[in-house]
Structures are given as structure tokens and as C-alpha cells.
Amino acid sequence: MDKDILIKVCTGTGGVASGSKEVLETFKGTISSAGIAASFSERCSAQRVGCRGFCAQDVLVDVIINGEKTTYKHVKPDMVGKIFTEHILNGTPVAEWIVDKDYHTFHQKQTKVVLSHCGEIDPEDIHAYRAVDGYKAAKMALTSMSSQEIVNIVKNSNLRGRGGAGFPTGLKWELGLRIASDIKYVICNGDEGDPGAFMDRSVMEGDPHAVIEGMIICAKATESHHGYIYVRAEYPLAVKRLQMAIEQCYEAGFLGKNTFGSGFDFDLKIFQGAGAFVCGEATALMRSIEGKRGMPTPKLWRSAEKGLWDRPTVLNNVETFANIPRIILRGADWFMRLGTERSGGTKVISLSGKVKNTGLIEVPLGVTLREIVYEIGGGIEGGKSFKALQTGGPSGGCIPEELLDTEVDYESLALAGSIMGSGGMVVLDETSCMVNTAKFFLEFTQSESCGKCTPCRIGTKRMLEILERITTGRGKEGDLELLEELGHYIRATSLCGLGMTAPNPVLSTLRYFRDEYEQHIRNKKCPAAVCRDLITYSILEAVCTGCGACKRVCPADAIRGVRKKPHRINTELCVKCGTCFDACKFKAITKV
Amino acid sequence: MEEILQKILGEYRENEGNIISILQDIEKAFGFIPEETVTWFSKKLDIPASRFFGTATFYSQFHLKPRGKNIITVCRGTACHVKGSEKLLNRLFLELDIPPDEETSTDSKFTIEKVNCIGACGIAPVTILNKEVLGKMTLDNLMKEVKKIKARE
Ligand SMILES: Cc1cc2nc3c(=O)[nH]c(=O)nc-3n(C[C@H](O)[C@H](O)[C@H](O)COP(=O)(O)O)c2cc1C
Numbered sequence: 001m002d003k004d005i006l007i008k009v010c011t012g013t014g015g016v017a018s019g020s021k022e023v024l025e026t027f028k029g030t031i032s033s034a035g036i037a038a039s040f041s042e043r044c045s046a047q048r049v050g051c052r053g054f055c056a057q058d059v060l061v062d063v064i065i066n067g068e069k070t071t072y073k074h075v076k077p078d079m080v081g082k083i084f085t086e087h088i089l090n091g092t093p094v095a096e097w098i099v100d101k102d103y104h105t106f107h108q109k110q111t112k113v114v115l116s117h118c119g120e121i122d123p124e125d126i127h128a129y130r131a132v133d134g135y136k137a138a139k140m141a142l143t144s145m146s147s148q149e150i151v152n153i154v155k156n157s158n159l160r161g162r163g164g165a166g167f168p169t170g171l172k173w174e175l176g177l178r179i180a181s182d183i184k185y186v187i188c189n190g191d192e193g194d195p196g197a198f199m200d201r202s203v204m205e206g207d208p209h210a211v212i213e214g215m216i217i218c219a220k221a222t223e224s225h226h227g228y229i230y231v232r233a234e235y236p237l238a239v240k241r242l243q244m245a246i247e248q249c250y251e252a253g254f255l256g257k258n259t260f261g262s263g264f265d266f267d268l269k270i271f272q273g274a275g276a277f278v279c280g281e282a283t284a285l286m287r288s289i290e291g292k293r294g295m296p297t298p299k300l301w302r303s304a305e306k307g308l309w310d311r312p313t314v315l316n317n318v319e320t321f322a323n324i325p326r327i328i329l330r331g332a333d334w335f336m337r338l339g340t341e342r343s344g345g346t347k348v349i350s351l352s353g354k355v356k357n358t359g360l361i362e363v364p365l366g367v368t369l370r371e372i373v374y375e376i377g378g379g380i381e382g383g384k385s386f387k388a389l390q391t392g393g394p395s396g397g398c399i400p401e402e403l404l405d406t407e408v409d410y411e412s413l414a415l416a417g418s419i420m421g422s423g424g425m426v427v428l429d430e431t432s433c434m435v436n437t438a439k440f441f442l443e444f445t446q447s448e449s450c451g452k453c454t455p456c457r458i459g460t461k462r463m464l465e466i467l468e469r470i471t472t473g474r475g476k477e478g479d480l481e482l483l484e485e486l487g488h489y490i491r492a493t494s495l496c497g498l499g500m501t502a503p504n505p506v507l508s509t510l511r512y513f514r515d516e517y518e519q520h521i522r523n524k525k526c527p528a529a530v531c532r533d534l535i536t537y538s539i540l541e542a543v544c545t546g547c548g549a550c551k552r553v554c555p556a557d558a559i560r561g562v563r564k565k566p567h568r569i570n571t572e573l574c575v576k577c578g579t580c581f582d583a584c585k586f587k588a589i590t591k592v
Numbered sequence: 593m594e595e596i597l598q599k600i601l602g603e604y605r606e607n608e609g610n611i612i613s614i615l616q617d618i619e620k621a622f623g624f625i626p627e628e629t630v631t632w633f634s635k636k637l638d639i640p641a642s643r644f645f646g647t648a649t650f651y652s653q654f655h656l657k658p659r660g661k662n663i664i665t666v667c668r669g670t671a672c673h674v675k676g677s678e679k680l681l682n683r684l685f686l687e688l689d690i691p692p693d694e695e696t697s698t699d700s701k702f703t704i705e706k707v708n709c710i711g712a713c714g715i716a717p718v719t720i721l722n723k724e725v726l727g728k729m730t731l732d733n734l735m736k737e738v739k740k741i742k743a744r745e
Binding site for chain 2 (some may be wrong): 002013014016017018054058111192193194195196197198201202233234235272273275276288289290291292293294350353354358359360390392424426427428432437438441444448450481553555556575577578579581582584
């Protein structure tokens, strides 16, 4: 019998952390439980699906009855019973748990291409993928297209690499095809090291087959017979789902010898990274697969000529590959028209930080940052005011309010002093300190610098020391100029992209938020009250009710007072952890 | 121990592995990279031990010292940072009697680790308690979780 009642539960990393496994099990248990007639339970299917993007409202559950979809938010196992009896058995949705307007505005401005399967199909089931035209494109490519034809379509689509640099994918493949060699490699870069980015994770977890299909098509286009997917170790669920998908493909004859019966061989393996940001850089990644320290090498040759084990190699990002099957199926024109003149298609963006609707979104290139923050993101959380949008992770920069009408594409973001990068966007509000933010990123790049070249290894360390000085109240006149000078040298003289972009967060915040730096240096004040050494906590006697909540939570025993009388903080003992500030219900504690 | 190492060696030969895959297997089996395992492989494969250590110290996944029984990982990604993960981290160090510049408590019951980003930014700040990912963490809840573990120990 056909299943006309579908229950879809989000099981990405975000969903699982919010308890989606238990929710799914409870649904399954309820369906097969004794009280439900067998003829009815046969019509129901509860299935796992990938991330649908709106992680802030997880666990999200779709109940689809005869094609009519109702979505519930924040579902917990103990809510399942009610949803089942009232909605599924008796046809009345549980109104109070249904998603509200936010959920719909979140989706309205989006155009889902890469994410179109995420949240819709079971990522662990190849049949579910095939039911939505999966592997049709690969089959076409392998059985009825020439390598050059595929390359031409990709070139005409205007697809540019989603890994950060935006290199035209068709051109890269053409180079790969032209160079003759008995052994060539195709590599998928699933390292996604940028903190604040989770697009690639969601695609690998939610639609692993699309990535593999893209790679098969690339293999044919470049006449390569060996592939690797490099996934970072921090993504265990992505590794598991890709591994299952690869096994299913071997069984179905889509990978291995004579794929799709076309006579073309393609073998694909997963390589797990071991925790190093720099390994996302193409040459470092290849050294890592070779079992070496992941250090970038000068690009005397393009990887298309000499890459992995000195063989011609084409390397693309996860999202780049996931776009390919769609381009082959729907044509280059369709894809090109989705984007701007210079870059086709959509971009998946992970939106997080101090914004109401955090999660994964996909927009056509060319929408403005304001639309992303205020329409899709729903504006700033908790009635606070917007301060900056950080884009491009540790290689990017911070964009202030007045530039929010900038369009999302590679060139416009660069003009605004930031980069598109991998597509991570983190919203900062008035409670974020820009100096602290710059320091945060520099700490990251400094510790992730592989140490090979001096400007990056030592230069970032010196810059970090200056920022540490400034945030602890020891900043000096001339520090800002020194930061700028160092930044320019590091940018100009580093070997790889890590060093070349490491100063960006500092330089861009200096450009737009210089006064905040100056306040730290001249007045020894942190206007956002973030930098620990520059703030003091105290209790407003007039507001304090003497409830003692702060005293109980203080880990340093720094708060004194008797019940119902105003309390006091001993600033000598205070470790400035902020616990009391969060614990006070009467807003009696201030930090300045 | 010998048996486990033999098995790892077998897999290495079968799957054309490399130093990283050996180290990953050792780490999985022992929870860290004991020095004698490196000497063992170095002799068997005739690869200098320095290459193993050079690789092990490059990647954050490998540990040269034994780790605590319970591992608390605080995500230090951007979204988590913006949502206060530093506070969580500072409080953990304060609470768990961990010597300065170390990450494991003197009684070996706890190890605190930072991870660059686990990509669960939508539910920041995130901590991982013994492999279980917990989102939207607050100081209060974190201390409750720590107490639970302490009570078990
Ligand atoms: C420090 C550094 C880190 C990088 N990390 C990643 C990454 O995590 N994922 C990725 O796809 N590309 C990353 N890149 C870019 C890659 O070097 C490469 O350009 C990209 O994977 C090519 O794929 P694409 O053409 O599909 O964009 C990184 C580059 C640098 C310099």
C-alpha cells in the first residue's frame, strides 16, 4: 500500500543535538504500537531527513498527509503522542506547536538548488535520492556525453568554485581534461575549517549522493579514475553518511569498474582529516592525503598539472560538486540566469550569531546583505541593535550597517573590505566588541598557521600581541599604525591564502570601527563591555533586593551581603566571569 | 598491545595507508599516542620516529599525553564565541582543578578541550560532553552537567 502519511524528522548535527533521534524513535514506536490498527500504520512512514536549515527551531518535524504539509517546531518526544492522536489519527493539527510566520519568511527569499533535497529526502537511502532524479545526470554524462561537452556546459553555467576563491569551475575542469596522464585524481574538499561555517557539513550530511554524483561527472569530464573526499574529523556524521552512500553506489554499479555500464571506471575513497585548518588549502590538503604534515607548497605548477602524488588533480569544494548534477539536468542557461552577470547560481550561507533566525540558507547571488540579516534572519535577537556582519570567517572582514546594501557576490564583498569566502556569516550586535572579535580571529589564524613561512608565523604572533595589549588596557599610541603596517606586509608576503588573508579581520575593523580601538587605548574602556580587564562589575544598591541569587552562583566567593539587604562585589576577588550578571533577575548588576 | 599494533599494521598494508591513518588508528585504540607505539611502527616500517611525531604534533586530533576519563569539549567557533563560549571555558577551568597550561585535571577525571568549530552554529554555544553534542548551553546547565558527571565518578 502507498504511504500517504509521511513524517519527516530533521537529523542533521543540529537536529540530533536537539534530540531528533528520540523524536524519530518515538514516532516509529507510536506507529507500530498495539493501539494503532495495522492497516493504518501501514500507511504511515516516519523518516529521517537532512538539515532543513532552520536550526534555531529544531527539532522540526513535517507531517504530510495526502500531500498537505504541516511543520511543527521545537518538538520533544513527549509531544509526539498528542501530534499523533490529534493530527495524524483525527485530522486536527496541534495549532500551538506549528511553526509561525518566522518560519515562512525565513524560507521566502531563498532559492533552494544545492539544498533542495536537504530536509526532504532520507540521506541514508540511495533509492530516496534516485526518486528525485538522482544519478540521472551522471548516467547521461557517462553514457551519452563527451568529456568536452560536459566541460562546456559547466563553463557556460558560470559556476564559480564555492570553496572561497571563486575560481571558474569549467576552466579548472578544462585544464584537467587537457593534461594527459594515465593517473589523474578528482578530490572533493570537505574540510570546511572556517569557524562559523556549516554549509558543507549540512550538504554532506543531508544530501551525500549529490556530492558523489557531482564527482562522478567531474571524473568523466576530466578522464580521471580515482577520487578522494577529504572530510574533517570533526564531522563524524558526515563521514558516516558519505561512507554509506559510497557503499550503496558500489553496489548499484555507479562507482567502481564499468560504471553505469559505460565502460568507464571510477573509484572513490574517503580520507579523514586530522584537525588542521590549513589543510583546507588545496596543496596542504594533498600533502595531508599523502600522509605528510599539511603544509602548503608554492604553486609553481597548477594542481591540474601536478597535484596529489605529483599527478594531475582537479579539486573542488563540496558545494561546487553538489551543483553539478543540477546543472547537467537543467542546463547551463538556467543556472547562469539564477545569479549575477559574473557568477551563476546560488550560494549556501550559514547564518549565525546574534540574529533571530539562525541556520542554513540558500540565496541567489546578488541579494543584499540587508535582506539576509533582516528578512531571512528576522533581524537582531532580543531587541538589540546591529553592529556588524562578519563574512568569510577568519579570512574575511566585518561589514558595518552603512554597507548592508552590498550585494552578495565575490566582487562586491571584496570591495566592501571583506570576502565571500566559504559563505559563513555571523551577525554581531552592540554587545560585541570589535577589537575582541578581531583578536578572536587572529588567535585562530595564529594558532593554525602551519609555521612554514615567516610573515605568517611571526607576523600574526606580533599582531596578536598588540591586540592583547590593547584589550587588556596596555595599548599605546602608535599601536594602530603598527597593526596596519604589519598587516600589509603579511598580506603581501605570505605563501598561501591563510597568511595572505589573516590580517583581514583586523584591517577591516580598523577601517570601520577605529574609534572603538581608540577608546580601548586612550580611555582604557571597552564600549561593548566585553574585554575582561577593562570592565568592573558592581551592584546598584537602589535596585538590589538582597535575594542572594548572585551570591549563590559566584564561583569566586566575591559577593557579600545579608538577605534582603543590598549585596556588594569585592572587586579584588571578582574573576569577572559574568555569572552574577546573568543570574540577577532585577538587572541590579552593572558592568562598565 | 602488540596484538592491536599488528592489526593496525595489517590494515595499513592492506589499504595502502599512511602515517596519518596509522596515528588515527593508534589514537582510536589507546585514546592517545603512546611513545612506545611510535617506536614499534618506526622499526617495523623503517620510517624515522621523528616523522611520526612531526605529523602527530601538526594535527590537533592527536594527543601525546593520556587524557582524562571524561572529555568536555567547548566549541570555539565564531558563533559560539559571539554567544559566550569563552565564559563557559573559563568557568570550567575554574571549577575542575586543572593546572595552568594543562587541559587534564590532576585526578585525571576531566579533560577540557577546545575545538575550532563543529559546524552546529545554529544552536550556539555548543559543548560536547563525552561525544554528546549539547546546544544552546548556559553556565547553569553546564555546571549541572559537570555535577552529574562528578557524582557518577
Ligand atoms: C587557509 C585556507 C583554508 C581553506 N579551506 C577551505 C575549505 O575548508 N574548504 C574548501 O572548499 N576550500 C578551502 N580553501 C580553498 C581551497 O584552497 C581551494 O581553493 C578550493 O577548495 C577549490 O575549490 P573550488 O574551486 O570548488 O572553490 C581554503 C584555502 C585556504 C588558503
